[in-house]
Amino acid sequence: MPDQAPAQWLSNSLIVSKYREKTPGSEKLARQAADLFPSGLTHDSRYLEPYSLYVDRAQGSHKWDVDGNEYIDYFGGHGALILGHNHPEVTKAVQEQTAKGSHFGASHPLEVRWAELIREMVPSAERVRFTSSGTEATLMGLRLARAFTGRSKMLRFKMHFHGWHDHMTSGMANHFDGSPTAGVIKGVTDSVVLADTNDEAGTRKAIEANPDIAAVIIEPTGASFGRVPVKPSFLNFLRKITKEKGIVLIFDEVVTGFRVSRGGAQAELGVIPDMTSLAKIVAGGLPGGAIVGRKDIMGLLDFAETKAKGVEKIQHPGTYNANPISAAAGIAALTILKTTDANKRANASAEKLRGLLNDAITAENVPWAAYGTYAAFHIFTNPKRRDISPKTFDALATDPEELKGAWSANIAHKVRLGMFVNGVDINAGPGGIMSAVHTDADLEKTAAAFRATLKLLKDEGDLR
Ligand SMILES: Cc1ncc(COP(=O)(O)O)c(C=O)c1O
Numbered sequence: 128m129p130d131q132a133p134a135q136w137l138s139n140s141l142i143v144s145k146y147r148e149k150t151p152g153s154e155k156l157a158r159q160a161a162d163l164f165p166s167g168l169t170h171d172s173r174y175l176e177p178y179s180l181y182v183d184r185a186q187g188s189h190k191w192d193v194d195g196n197e198y199i200d201y202f203g204g205h206g207a208l209i210l211g212h213n214h215p216e217v218t219k220a221v222q223e224q225t226a227k228g229s230h231f232g233a234s235h236p237l238e239v240r241w242a243e244l245i246r247e248m249v250p251s252a253e254r255v256r257f258t259s260s261g262t263e264a265t266l267m268g269l270r271l272a273r274a275f276t277g278r279s280k281m282l283r284f285k286m287h288f289h290g291w292h293d294h295m296t297s298g299m300a301n302h303f304d305g306s307p308t309a310g311v312i313k314g315v316t317d318s319v320v321l322a323d324t325n326d327e328a329g330t331r332k333a334i335e336a337n338p339d340i341a342a343v344i345i346e347p348t349g350a351s352f353g354r355v356p357v358k359p360s361f362l363n364f365l366r367k368i369t370k371e372k373g374i375v376l377i378f379d380e381v382v383t384g385f386r387v388s389r390g391g392a393q394a395e396l397g398v399i400p401d402m403t404s405l406a407k408i409v410a411g412g413l414p415g416g417a418i419v420g421r422k423d424i425m426g427l428l429d430f431a432e433t434k435a436k437g438v439e440k441i442q443h444p445g446t447y448n449a450n451p452i453s454a455a456a457g458i459a460a461l462t463i464l465k466t467t468d469a470n471k472r473a474n475a476s477a478e479k480l481r482g483l484l485n486d487a488i489t490a491e492n493v494p495w496a497a498y499g500t501y502a503a504f505h506i507f508t509n510p511k512r513r514d515i516s517p518k519t520f521d522a523l524a525t526d527p528e529e530l531k532g533a534w535s536a537n538i539a540h541k542v543r544l545g546m547f548v549n550g551v552d553i554n555a556g557p558g559g560i561m562s563a564v565h566t567d568a569d570l571e572k573t574a575a576a577f578r579a580t581l582k583l584l585k586d587e588g589d590l591r
Pocket of ligand 1: 205259263265289291346379380381382407416
């Protein structure tokens, strides 16, 4: 099945017909959207054959599609909703702020409290600059690093995602040789050095061969929130070598920030970068991000400091920087995370679910595995049909391309469709992100849905 063209497997699959039967409203909207948006979509990760699900409303850990079907949600607002959908305190803060005003074209008290909370929680955050997205945060992090060091290159790790600006495209899903992706000029990719995660010798060699590296950026728990895991010792290595070579170390904590722990991966793992990019949870589920870090580096955004030093200030406008509604949501969410055990609950639920999914895999005798760290689960669909079992599977010892490769394969679509048919929304990994409000009943139902999906896949001959 994985090698068949969509038309072939779509028309032959019972899972697909069950999905179509259940979601006629989504199919109708998808037909309308097909003419409006490329692929009918507004975000690449929502790509699903035969069509994407259209959601009408959500609450807590659940969401409902336009046909009224209920799903347990593990997309979690792309990782922004650790407190689940519509947490009452976040909703109240947003409603109150919306009534007061959405944009003052001025500084406002909420941005001050928002930044204070970030500084109280994230160890590397000596100073803060708000952006509208994670993409903008990594873009600014890179620019600051270049201006600070006077160097031009950056080193990134293959498959790690840091947003979609020109420096971050090659080597994420393709172009692992560092050649430019469509629309990106070679001059940009020439300034990007790609390295392999966990490869200390290769990374050292790349750094030593390129004395012009301004920044090293990494998703600290691994590409796609640990789908391709990073050894914690590799972070220590990066911290040491970047210090040695005067390189700015940037942790991209857009997903891990306020999730792995209240202070992110850096607080949990005890490795403090120079700069950190934040988004998603930082804005409580509304649009927003921030680049935070060392006072001296952030000083390049400061009018007086740059003047005093006689260096050029980095420009940073942005209509929605620190907008009051995102600030209100961010303050509410971060306050809850700072004062409760929400992070621990999300992590514990994910660990429990990984165990339950592996029980289902074992019961169905399928050579797959559920794995992951912190509040995530990833399903390894074993594209090379290796002889594995959940008990012995070691993601760190597995080829990253095999770990990451499923998202584009037909099998990932079918797993998602099967889970939809059984009342669960997971991401295209396939995998999912946990919230602090998923219940034990949710986890049990999810494992049952997964087992039912495995049975459907077996019936269709996909797991032979
Ligand atoms: C690790 C990481 N960095 C950066 C980004 C980009 O953030 P945004 O989608 O807000 O631009 C994402 C988005 O998923 C991400 O996961």
